[in-house]
Amino acid sequence: MPPRAAPPANTRFDNVDLPSLPRQPRVVLIGGTGRVGSSTASNLKRLVPDAELILGSRTTETFDAAMERRPELAGSKHARLDIDDLPTIERAIDGADLVVHTAGPFQRKGECSVLRAAIRQKVPYLDVCDDTAYSKMARGMADEAAAAGVPAITTAGIFPGVSNVMAAYMIEKNRTEGKNSAPDRVLYSYYTAGTGGAGPTILETTLLLAGEDVVAYKDGNATTLPPVSNRRSVDFGRAVGKKGVYLYPLPEVASGHEIFGTPNISARFGTDPAPWNWGMVLVSKIVPKSVLQDPKATKGLAKLLDPLVRAVDALVGEKVAMLVEVEYGEKVAAGLFVHEKLSESVGASTAAFAACMLAGQTQPGVWFPEQAEGIPSRELLLKLASHGAKQILLNKSPFQISTDPIQLGIGIYIE
Numbered sequence: 253m254p255p256r257a258a259p260p261a262n263t264r265f266d267n268v269d270l271p272s273l274p275r276q277p278r279v280v281l282i283g284g285t286g287r288v289g290s291s292t293a294s295n296l297k298r299l300v301p302d303a304e305l306i307l308g309s310r311t312t313e314t315f316d317a318a319m320e321r322r323p324e325l326a327g328s329k330h331a332r333l334d335i336d337d338l339p340t341i342e343r344a345i346d347g348a349d350l351v352v353h354t355a356g357p358f359q360r361k362g363e364c365s366v367l368r369a370a371i372r373q374k375v376p377y378l379d380v381c382d383d384t385a386y387s388k389m390a391r392g393m394a395d396e397a398a399a400a401g402v403p404a405i406t407t408a409g410i411f412p413g414v415s416n417v418m419a420a421y422m423i424e425k426n427r428t429e430g431k432n433s434a435p436d437r438v439l440y441s442y443y444t445a446g447t448g449g450a451g452p453t454i455l456e457t458t459l460l461l462a463g464e465d466v467v468a469y470k471d472g473n474a475t476t477l478p479p480v481s482n483r484r485s486v487d488f489g490r491a492v493g494k495k496g497v498y499l500y501p502l503p504e505v506a507s508g509h510e511i512f513g514t515p516n517i518s519a520r521f522g523t524d525p526a527p528w529n530w531g532m533v534l535v536s537k538i539v540p541k542s543v544l545q546d547p548k549a550t551k552g553l554a555k556l557l558d559p560l561v562r563a564v565d566a567l568v569g570e571k572v573a574m575l576v577e578v579e580y581g582e583k584v585a586a587g588l589f590v591h592e593k594l595s596e597s598v599g600a601s602t603a604a605f606a607a608c609m610l611a612g613q614t615q616p617g618v619w620f621p622e623q624a625e626g627i628p629s630r631e632l633l634l635k636l637a638s639h640g641a642k643q644i645l646l647n648k649s650p651f652q653i654s655t656d657p658i659q660l661g662i663g664i665y666i667e
Contacts, residue, residue: 288380469514591641
């Protein structure tokens, strides 16, 4: 057998740089002392060194812990606030150039309080929402935001967020090659090793998602399916390998169907070790929905499981991978993103959206990440978001990112 070919080189975005900012921006991060918020702040400090960062949380103790955990954030300020208390939010963001909402989970929320405060204070807004109902509620405030001249982006983390932009990038590239119609199918597949070091919030979110029915689209029609079901084996390439992923109710399905006009679209997620997935399947089937839809109950369960989760995380690492497949008939354009640490990658991804917004790229209104009105320069966003990534491949044929070589003939192999 001849030697295996080298893996394809990462996608490069040459001559794409962040425009210079007109002045020192002031950025308030709601939930900024948490793992996602502090990672976002750290990465934003790297991208915009002159930024004045205000980390918002309920207590000074969490701020002190974040400063100890991330010494690179020295000089950041603290704002004491509560996301359920609109006046405290309005006071904290008064005069800011951007507010970034990272205080999840977003499931079962009846009000977009931070977005409403941002519109009242005329402050640009960004969130890392991963809930369909919340994202639709935020999108429903688009006219109000536009009338106030406020640019806003919802669901702008790593997944959803960067994954949406990956899909939009590949769809745009295929359109420039003469394919002007909507893709026949878009498949989002996600993997994390354990919780990716993101802390108990990701487990709490997963439990809440396990209590919601999945809405996927088949032949243009919404189809309701059980959560954590319809396992699919996905090849995430040599860096990760083949993993089982399961249907989850994620907002990029609804937004992709709306924005791309895609008749077939779904999103799946899986983790290591495999028994965690089996456990989530059982949880979704056995635990009453009334419990899984109760934020207090899921928070308590996540806290109870936290020591076990951290022990497992220490064994399996923090890797994250995203595979986005865009199908036009028999042609498939694939995009792969792999990073060794979810806890850092989610911060780099969110900070990339924040930097683009600070550069004035986003139009007034509330947008999903895949909409050009929110992020017109997809190359810039992907370049910034891929900081530290092990792999980022876009618009490739599936065989170019697969784990195993394909034999075309005697002695001829491709990968």
